Amino acid sequence: MPSSDKITKIVLSFAAILILMLAGGMIYSLVGGSVPTFRTFGLKFIFSGEWDPTEGKEAYGALAFIAGTLMTSIAALIISLPLSFSTSLFLGEYFRGTRIARILSLLVDLLAGIPSIVYGLWGFYVLRPLLTDMGLDNQGYGVFTASLILAVMIIPYATSLSNEIIAMVPNDLKEAAYSLGATRLEVIQTVTVPNARSGIIAGYILAFGRALGETMAVTMLIGNSNVVPSGFFSTGNTMASVIANQFGEAEGLKLSSLIAIGLLLFLITGIVNGIGKLIIKKMTS
Amino acid sequence: MKTFLTFMLALVLIAGCQNSNKKAGSSEEGGNRKLTAAGATFPLPFYNMVFRNYTKETNVQVTYGGVGSGGGIRSLKDQVVDFGATDAFLTDEQQKEMPAEVVHIPTCIGAVVIAYNLPGVNDLKLSNTLLEKIFLGEVTKWNDPLLKKDNPEVSFPDEAITVVYRSDGSGTTHIFSDFMSKISEKWTTQVGAGKSLKWPVGMGAKGNPGVAGTISQTPGTIGYIGSEFAFAQKIQTARVQNSTGEYILPDLASISAAARGNIPDDTRVMLTNSSDSASYPISGFTWIILYKEQAYKNRTTEQALATVKLLDWLVSEKAQGEAAKVHYAPLPADAVAKAKTVLRGITYNGEPLLK
Numbered sequence: 001m002p003s004s005d006k007i008t009k010i011v012l013s014f015a016a017i018l019i020l021m022l023a024g025g026m027i028y029s030l031v032g033g034s035v036p037t038f039r040t041f042g043l044k045f046i047f048s049g050e051w052d053p054t055e056g057k058e059a060y061g062a063l064a065f066i067a068g069t070l071m072t073s074i075a076a077l078i079i080s081l082p083l084s085f086s087t088s089l090f091l092g093e094y095f096r097g098t099r100i101a102r103i104l105s106l107l108v109d110l111l112a113g114i115p116s117i118v119y120g121l122w123g124f125y126v127l128r129p130l131l132t133d134m135g136l137d138n139q140g141y142g143v144f145t146a147s148l149i150l151a152v153m154i155i156p157y158a159t160s161l162s163n164e165i166i167a168m169v170p171n172d173l174k175e176a177a178y179s180l181g182a183t184r185l186e187v188i189q190t191v192t193v194p195n196a197r198s199g200i201i202a203g204y205i206l207a208f209g210r211a212l213g214e215t216m217a218v219t220m221l222i223g224n225s226n227v228v229p230s231g232f233f234s235t236g237n238t239m240a241s242v243i244a245n246q247f248g249e250a251e252g253l254k255l256s257s258l259i260a261i262g263l264l265l266f267l268i269t270g271i272v273n274g275i276g277k278l279i280i281k282k283m284t285s
Numbered sequence: 286m287k288t289f290l291t292f293m294l295a296l297v298l299i300a301g302c303q304n305s306n307k308k309a310g311s312s313e314e315g316g317n318r319k320l321t322a323a324g325a326t327f328p329l330p331f332y333n334m335v336f337r338n339y340t341k342e343t344n345v346q347v348t349y350g351g352v353g354s355g356g357g358i359r360s361l362k363d364q365v366v367d368f369g370a371t372d373a374f375l376t377d378e379q380q381k382e383m384p385a386e387v388v389h390i391p392t393c394i395g396a397v398v399i400a401y402n403l404p405g406v407n408d409l410k411l412s413n414t415l416l417e418k419i420f421l422g423e424v425t426k427w428n429d430p431l432l433k434k435d436n437p438e439v440s441f442p443d444e445a446i447t448v449v450y451r452s453d454g455s456g457t458t459h460i461f462s463d464f465m466s467k468i469s470e471k472w473t474t475q476v477g478a479g480k481s482l483k484w485p486v487g488m489g490a491k492g493n494p495g496v497a498g499t500i501s502q503t504p505g506t507i508g509y510i511g512s513e514f515a516f517a518q519k520i521q522t523a524r525v526q527n528s529t530g531e532y533i534l535p536d537l538a539s540i541s542a543a544a545r546g547n548i549p550d551d552t553r554v555m556l557t558n559s560s561d562s563a564s565y566p567i568s569g570f571t572w573i574i575l576y577k578e579q580a581y582k583n584r585t586t587e588q589a590l591a592t593v594k595l596l597d598w599l600v601s602e603k604a605q606g607e608a609a610k611v612h613y614a615p616l617p618a619d620a621v622a623k624a625k626t627v628l629r630g631i632t633y634n635g636e637p638l639l640k
């Protein structure tokens with residue numbers, strides 16, 4: 001009869017190995033599937049904005065989708081930054097533990113639970129007509145509208161992690177600052193934010209990762225034209241969106257190119273997380 | 286040692302999963318009153334309805350998975366279905382890639398309609414030249430003199446034209462672009478025909494509902510939609526000029542008329558730009574595909590016979606009469622005769638299955 005300790009160990013290592021196998025299998029099939037594309041186009045695949053699926057003159061490049069993904073995600077992060085940062089200060093510092101904070105926090109968490117198709121429909125039927133009525137945009141489809149909807153979608157991810165970290169900043173430190181005559185704003189600037197910095201950034205990286213991979217809501221608003229966007233109000237497409245749109249009927253080189261885009265998205269997400277970890281490490285040391 | 290043990294455990298688990306999969310598969314193969322098919326989504330409402338009726342009539346269960354034409358061809362190639370379905374016939378090259386000879390049975394006719402959103406305008410005539418210029422991005426305003434010339438009674442707004450196309454690969458795009466290639470040389474060289482294209486202008490939306498929704502929500506848009514969806518949703522459509530110069534509104538009669546005339550014996554033909562003067566020009570067959578020789582991969586005679594019997598029934602008057610209920614045009618008599626001839630050529634070990 002093995003000890004319970006041993007059983008726990010086996011179960012845990014089994015779970016860990018399973019995750020490794022899953023990730024390994026994913027990379028294996030992504031790399032395997034994208035070989036034909038990189039063999040045909042080489043590195044040009046990454047730097048070419050040409051996407052022509054017509055038989056006989058097939059040419060695939062991922063630049064349009066890389067550009068669309070980065071543009072929408074970065075814009076979404078910038079738009080959501082003031083909103084989510086002030087929300088987390090509100091929840092974690094100013095109104096910590098109050099009833100209104102609890103209700104607000106519940107609502108923010110609720111945002112994370114809304115299916116992306118609902119965001120998409122809201123963007124399509126409410127936000128987009130609003131933008132055209134305001135005269136911001138002619139038709140309302142494009143990078144800007146997609147970024148706006150993404151910004152709303154990532155607020156809970158950026159907020160919930162950072163408000164908990166902000167709430168966790170030791171009271172002793174803050175009290176010490178108050179006793180030195182600091183105002184509340186000064187305490188936030190000099191004590192709370194520096195102490196919670198790594199957690200706040202981790203929250204934003206999580207949110208950015210979420211924006212990179214978001215598909216459904218973006219597809220409904222970005223206009224799905226497979227060209228490098230010429231500006232924030234022009235139509236475009238993202239990596240996740242083009243895969244969702246075209247995977248069903250794709251075959252041959254096109255299928256391989258879509259898998260290659262998946263691989264690139266995987267790599268970009270990896271790089272973003274890596275950079276995030278690096279920043280956190282630098283700031284905490 | 287410990288890691289090795291856990292690894293073995295993982296292997297056993299995975300193997301276990303595969304085993305249970307196999308079992309589930311073989312029990313299905315055991316019953317011969319079950320047919321499985323997969324393919325095009327375009328005829329899905331038609332197939333769902335008639336296959337359900339067939340099950341009621343004969344107790345043969347037919348499962349149809351709407352996985353797209355490409356998926357239908359792949360499933361038939363992998364021999365995991367009794368028959369596949371596709372909106373685009375197999376090219377000679379695709380035929381060669383299949384393990385054995387494949388035959389095509391047309392089952393009904395659909396069309397691609399041009400929908401638009403112009404408040405106050407409810408009759409729009411589109412000549413071939415106009416279609417070419419709008420979808421190539423050469424006519425960019427609704428008050429263009431060319432539009433005025435074709436539609437003198439309409440007062441057009443000074444608004445930009447936004448072209449809406451399918452962002453997903455689709456048989457609808459294939460039929461539309463095939464028609465465009467037939468009427469415009471410029472289109473052939475600049476864009477071409479296929480399930481997905483490199484569009485010169487406009488924006489994409491996913492699926493018929495996506496395109497229809499985008500058009501209905503956005504004034505100034507024009508795009509193409511599968512007729513089965515457009516008719517069911519009562520979407521306003523434009524008259525399109527056919528090869529004899531007539532401006533034809535798409536309806537079941539004008540779509541069916543597209544299949545009158547020369548159909549080759551193997552039925553592999555695009556019906557676009559038909560020579561019939563009453564025909565709507567952006568029409569097309571949808572096909573069921575299956576192997577000509579049914580004795581493959583342990584198939585029983587019963588299974589093969591059940592398959593061809595179903596298809597024989599599908600092109601019969603009874604099933605064809607139902608097509609209009611779900612907004613598909615029935616096959617004209619000539620096409621039914623051709624389909625029956627193809628069906629009679631299907632064999633089991635060289636023996637024809639239908640007499």
